[in-house]
């Protein structure tokens with residue numbers, strides 16, 4: 001067995017790992033994710049180079065998708081264009097979200113031709129195999145008639161990863177004379193995340209490939225963040241100004257809606273919360289929210305308790321969802337002239353495109369407006385620049401237009417969708433049979449090094465490697 005990486009080795013984007021199983025002459029390979037490179041990791045590469053499937057796909061028997069973030073699934077159209085026609089395994093929720101994500105990616109990056117997109121989506125859907133969590137599935141193998149000491153069966157199982165709806169870590173059992181279990185973590189969620197339960201450790205792993213996004217950091221104040229969110233919003237809207245929250249459509253947006261519904265329900269006599277409009281301006285977010293509602297069975301017990309009380313965490317009275325571009329422009333005008341508090345949630349999360357841009361252009365120079373960041377802002381993105389220069393009274397260039405930042409700028413760090421260092425250590429510590437081999441991927445260098453050090457301390461007999469080195 002060997003594991004190769006075609007992405008998420010030098011940073012966190014472009015996730016694509018390959019599990020090779022050698023059976024004498026025959027080689028069976030499995031791909032785990034096939035994501036896009038983003039931000040700084042695309043530097044020095046043309047857009048065609050970033051999308052190319054530059055590895056041999058002839059031995060690949062299946063693609064396994066851990067979750068629907070674009071940096072884990074964005075290269076799937078190019079994989080299919082390169083001739084891939086094998087099954088794509090995913091959890092049922094991921095299987096439901098995947099066509100939406102790919103449709104959006106095609107519209108933005110490839111074509112607006114509806115016929116072409118529809119034809120491609122049909123092709124994609126014919127390959128997808130939706131699987132329940134906790135269910136073993138046998139994978140296709142090139143040659144299952146080989147000798148006893150070789151692998152004669154490969155099985156996989158998805159376990160909840162608590163990162164976004166449908167997210168999973170994957171257990172592979174390579175069965176021959178002996179059994180070897182390989183676990184790919186995908187992206188792991190953090191503890192105390194709203195809506196989804198945090199992941200439980202596998203019972204056993206012999207080889208573990210694990211993400212390390214926050215391998216060198218621990219999240220602060222996760223238990224207090226809801227209180228902090230409430231305080232910041234109340235301060236921001238005291239002057240009836242608008243609060244802009246840049247957020248990704250999948251995951252963060254639904255977590256925020258869940259939090260806001262909760263605050264509204266608990267502040268029945270607070271005029272701010274009873275009057276506030278919460279506007280989600282993103283057709284994609286609306287579609288994803290619909291899927292979160294369809295898959296309520298996957299919510300954590302606290303969220304289910306709220307539903308049992310007759311409340312509707314993602315679909316409440318003060319929530320407005322904007323679909324058409326016309327309505328989007330109308331809302332901006334409405335916000336300009338209204339005299340009551342409002343929160344707008346729009347993509348993209350790092351202000352590098354999407355509908356949030358029109359809001360920023362209109363409101364960044366308004367002293368009554370506020371921008372609230374709830375997610376990580378990567379180096380070189382407008383989001384990071386607003387975070388940096390806003391509080392110093394600086395300006396930012398958006399589409400060649402200079403905008404002086406007069407709006408308030410705030411950041412809450414407790415809403416990260418990723419496991420922190422303590423979570424990543426516990427993921428291994430709580431296994432009954434601990435790995436003999438760990439490979440660390442999906443992180444910046446410092447994060448990978450720091451986490452490797454912790455694992456070496458925890459398991460002195462385990463071989464801990466950093467992917468790509």
Ligand SMILES: [Zn+2]
Nearest residue numbers: 067069163187
């Ligand atoms: Zn992710």
Ligand SMILES: [Zn+2]
Nearest residue numbers: 012015071187
């Ligand atoms: Zn990721």
